Amino acid sequence: MLRIAVQAADFAPGEALDALAALGGGGIGCFLGVVRPPVACLTLEHYPGMTEAAMRRIAEAAVARFDLLGCVVIHRVGRLAPGERIVLAAAAAAHRGAALEATAFLIDWLKTDAPFWKKERLEGGEERWVEARAADVAARKGWGV
Amino acid sequence: MAIRVLYFAWLRERVGMPEESVAPPPDIATVGALADWLAARDAAHAAAFAEPGCVRAAVNQDFADRSAPVAPGDEVAFFPPVTGG
Known part of the structure; x- marks a missing residue:
């Protein structure tokens, strides 16, 4: 199961995690990025079309490399205030090691x-x-691909 | 047929437009040559391309380096290093 989304609207992390938990694996890893002070306002711009394709490639690479049951990558665009969610990367696997590693891989590549x-x-x-x-860049290169 | 050029982030701000359609001469056949040709158009383009080390590109929505070929009909984007996540 792959869920990729680029959206202005907020998202519900719990719903994404529940969907991953329903896949029958033993572990779900999750990274949630949030706007923090001293930033008063964050504006996110993206390249429509290329963004979704790049996110799908990243997610497919994670599924193949860590034998995931599924992963979710949601990235918001537009204007965000402190405390607002920016990005969710989450991965479901049979065991915690793959789930946590895949989560780090997803967010490192996304950056x-x-x-x-x-x-x-x-x-x-x-x-x-x-x-x-x-x-x-160093974190991304650390994955050796 | 023209080349569709897109700009993002501070390149968009410096050029003053999100995209344009250009018809460079036929000897402009790589990303790097296109960037140099665009930079010579006017002061706004020159400012956008003033720091070549900070400019990244994509051809038809795939990351591409300066040596990548470009041809009429392509979509070429110029932007700073990405900062999502």
Whole structure:
């Protein structure tokens, strides 16, 4: 089971996890990304069409590599306030090791291989595009693919 | 047939438009050559492409490097390194 979504609307993490739990595996791994201060407003832009295709490739790679029963990747776009959910990556597997590793793989790849861009407005009013972090690229390379 | 060029994030802001249709001369046959040709169009394009090390590209919605071929009918996007997740 693969569920890929790019959407402006919020999502219900519990529903996504319940759907994964219903697949009969023994473990569900989950990463939930949230907007945090001092960011007053986060605006997410993406490349419609390419984004969904890239997310599907990432999810299919995770399913194959970790023998997953299913995974869910939901990424929001548009304007988000502190405390709002940005992204959910979750994976269901027979055991916890694969579920947790696959979750880390999904979010590491999502950060470097899916065409999203974040612009943040700080509490003082300053606006800036978030720069890619060398640590994210290193984390992605660490998976050796 | 023209090449459809898309811009995202600060490249979009600097160029001043999200997309345009261009018809470069036939010797413009790679992503890098197209970027250099676009940068020479006007000050706004020059500003967008001023830091080549910070510009990434996709051809027909797949990531591509400067040596990747481009041809009429292609969709070519230019954008900064991605920052999702």
